[in-house]
Amino acid sequence: MSRIVLLDRNMVNLIAAGEVxxxxxxxxxxxxxxxxxxxxxxxxxxxxDGGRRLISVSDNGNGMDADDLxxxxxxxxxxxxxxxxxxxxxxxxxxxxxxxxSIASVAQVRAVTRAPDSxxxxxxxxxxxxxGPVVPCSGDVGTxxxxxxxxxKTPARRKxxxxxxxxxxxxxxxxxxxxxxxxxxxxxxxxxGRELYRLSKTDDLKQRVSRLFPMLVSAGSDDLIETExxxxxxxxxxxxxxxxxxxxxxxxxxTFLNGxxxxxxxxxxxxxxxxxxxxxxxxxxxxxxxxxMPFSEYDVNVHPTxxxxxxxxxxxxxxxxxxxxxxxxxxTNLNIAAQLPARESAPGDEENVGRDLRKEQIADAxxxxxxxxxxxxxxxxxxxxxxxxxxxxxxxxxxxxDRPAPAPVPMTHDRRYLQIHDSYIIEQTDEGxxxxxxxxxxxxxxxxxxxxxxxxxxxxxxxxxxxxSIEVSEAQIGVIxxxxxxxxxxxxxxxxxxxxxxxxQAFPAMLGNVSPTEFVQGLLDLxxxxxxxxxxxxxxxxxxxxxxxxxxxxxxxxxxDSEIRQLLADRERFESTSRCPHGRPTxxxxxxxxxxxxxxxx
Ligand code: ADP
Ligand code: MG
Numbered sequence: 001m002s003r004i005v006l007l008d009r010n011m012v013n014l015i016a017a018g019e020v021x022x023x024x025x026x027x028x029x030x031x032x033x034x035x036x037x038x039x040x041x042x043x044x045x046x047x048x049d050g051g052r053r054l055i056s057v058s059d060n061g062n063g064m065d066a067d068d069l070x071x072x073x074x075x076x077x078x079x080x081x082x083x084x085x086x087x088x089x090x091x092x093x094x095x096x097x098x099x100x101x102s103i104a105s106v107a108q109v110r111a112v113t114r115a116p117d118s119x120x121x122x123x124x125x126x127x128x129x130x131x132g133p134v135v136p137c138s139g140d141v142g143t144x145x146x147x148x149x150x151x152x153k154t155p156a157r158r159k160x161x162x163x164x165x166x167x168x169x170x171x172x173x174x175x176x177x178x179x180x181x182x183x184x185x186x187x188x189x190x191x192x193g194r195e196l197y198r199l200s201k202t203d204d205l206k207q208r209v210s211r212l213f214p215m216l217v218s219a220g221s222d223d224l225i226e227t228e229x230x231x232x233x234x235x236x237x238x239x240x241x242x243x244x245x246x247x248x249x250x251x252x253x254x255t256f257l258n259g260x261x262x263x264x265x266x267x268x269x270x271x272x273x274x275x276x277x278x279x280x281x282x283x284x285x286x287x288x289x290x291x292x293m294p295f296s297e298y299d300v301n302v303h304p305t306x307x308x309x310x311x312x313x314x315x316x317x318x319x320x321x322x323x324x325x326x327x328x329x330x331x332t333n334l335n336i337a338a339q340l341p342a343r344e345s346a347p348g349d350e351e352n353v354g355r356d357l358r359k360e361q362i363a364d365a366x367x368x369x370x371x372x373x374x375x376x377x378x379x380x381x382x383x384x385x386x387x388x389x390x391x392x393x394x395x396x397x398x399x400x401x402d403r404p405a406p407a408p409v410p411m412t413h414d415r416r417y418l419q420i421h422d423s424y425i426i427e428q429t430d431e432g433x434x435x436x437x438x439x440x441x442x443x444x445x446x447x448x449x450x451x452x453x454x455x456x457x458x459x460x461x462x463x464x465x466x467x468x469s470i471e472v473s474e475a476q477i478g479v480i481x482x483x484x485x486x487x488x489x490x491x492x493x494x495x496x497x498x499x500x501x502x503x504x505q506a507f508p509a510m511l512g513n514v515s516p517t518e519f520v521q522g523l524l525d526l527x528x529x530x531x532x533x534x535x536x537x538x539x540x541x542x543x544x545x546x547x548x549x550x551x552x553x554x555x556x557x558x559x560x561d562s563e564i565r566q567l568l569a570d571r572e573r574f575e576s577t578s579r580c581p582h583g584r585p586t587x588x589x590x591x592x593x594x595x596x597x598x599x600x601x602x
Contacts, residue, residue, distance in 0.1 A: 010129040012075050017102035019304045024051025025170035030099035032178045035059035037092040042186040050164030060142040063115040066122045070134050075101045089295045105129040107150045113143040128153045176212045177261035227328035234293045234320045241286025243278045252286040266314045274325035277581050423555040432591040439555045440586040446548035447581040448574045461491030462509040469503050470517045479527035514550045545581035
């Protein structure tokens with residue numbers, strides 16, 4: 001007797017359901033995707049009891065005629081592909097023909113549908129694979145599919161459902177993933193009779209995001225900036241959270257490819273790179289990324305729920321995403337706006353009258369303040385002419401710290417500044433004033449400069465007159481050998497000097513004030529700790545930020561006028577100085593408007 005049999009239709013569907021229908025949210029996803037594929041412009045999702053009792057999706061799409069309704073719930077029934085070549089140009093969200101069959105094998109399903117050219121609707125009921133007849137019924141053009149009592153005949157699956165709230169959380173997540181890229185749709189989601197979301201096709205992207213994620217925009221939608229590009233066959237549109245909006249997980253990173261939510265490690269990496277130096281290592285930016293490119297440039301047929309795709313040219317996708325994000329972020333003033341407590345409301349205040357006058361008065365008062373407190377007040381210099389573009393590292397360091405002030409060149413407007421507590425510099429600006437963390441700013445500039453430099457050549461090295469010896473561990477000897485290229489690039493020369501001892505012969509010139517043995521020990525520790533696991537570029541960036549930190553002006557270091565001027569002037573040469581390489585802000589800005597509010601002048 002043969003032991004191999006072909007599984008019956010119901011078994012095939014049940015097995016497929018195991019893969020595609022994990023929980024109520026999966027049903028919501030599949031039904032919403034079908035509605036979108038059917039050309040709907042409006043759809044309503046109705047949920048009861050976290051989706052255990054009811055999931056219903058209603059659309060105004062193209063519907064089905066009676067014959068199609070009868071086949072739609074069969075395994076591998078699809079209207080979206082016909083032949084192998086179609087797999088290379090999938091423009092619909094679905095194509096595998098298994099969703100309806102799977103859902104109907106594990107729940108009670110009722111579908112009502114009507115095609116635009118048909119004068120009546122048709123209806124079918126299926127109870128866990130048990131299919132009833134197609135019968136005429138009343139209904140509008142479009143389709144409504146109701147799914148009741150999911151998994152009621154498969155207790156093992158039902159047992160894995162969580163509380164209604166948890167399941168609802170998964171449902172709203174799926175809803176958001178589908179709703180976000182479908183800007184042309186009216187959408188609503190209702191749970192137990194309460195409307196949770198209503199999105200209109202007239203909303204713009206930011207409004208859509210703020211309706212779906214109110215927690216992100218409560219602080220003011222200025223924290224999300226938009227950018228767009230269309231190059232090399234890849235169109236990218238993105239909504240980027242400023243660093244202040246960052247999160248402890250990547251939960252708020254959404255990537256869509258031609259309207260489909262996807263996860264992709266190349267894209268995640270590009271996002272991380274784009275924010276490099278702007279965030280602490282354990283923070284994740286908020287990013288909504290919409291990518292459009294030809295269907296023939298990637299394969300969606302690699303994952304049952306199609307959440308992963310395979311790009312044929314993943315490097316190009318990576319570099320395009322990184323490019324557009326980085327450019328936008330570097331071009332944005334990421335200085336932190338001062339967080340002042342909100343002003344108590346004062347009804348009856350005349351709003352606009354005399355506002356400009358008051359602004360002037362405040363500007364004057366501030367100027368007066370700075371005068372009285374004996375600020376460093378010098379004519380401004382045109383520093384661009386002062387700074388030779390190809391200055392060497394060691395000079396750069398000296399300039400900011402020891403070099404005498406360059407000859408003054410008069411400028412048209414004043415700049416006023418003041419160092420406080422030997423750590424912060426207060427600088428008057430056109431809008432108000434900024435407080436600069438001198439160490440953080442200098443560190444940031446050193447980091448940028450180092451990055452540019454090491455792309456071209458190794459750092460300038462200085463030979464020590466008296467080599468210093470360091471004791472090293474076995475593991476450290478290992479990294480001295482395996483990362484010899486890194487040491488060379490940094491301008492560090494180590495020679496063996498006995499079994500566990502090395503001599504530091506040469507050392508980066510820009511680290512003139514730093515103890516060579518201490519620095520090399522720190523570097524070797526870092527290499528031992530992360531050298532084997534980290535990507536090379538990431539590792540090198542970490543090393544550069546360590547160098548920048550050591551080489552930078554310290555907090556608590558008194559600066560002369562010329563040093564302060566140099567620091568402020570050098571800042572103009574760097575695109576991205578508003579965060580130190582560790583992600584801390586370098587500058588906090590205060591506006592006159594905020595001062596007016598605080599002093600209750602408005
Ligand atoms: P797929 O979406 O992969 O084709 P499904 O099992 O999800 O497979 O759906 C089977 C078919 O049923 C679809 O190809 C489509 O023709 C039809 N269908 C499903 N839902 C709808 C809908 N809301 N409106 C119109 N047709 C639909
Ligand atoms: Mg489908």
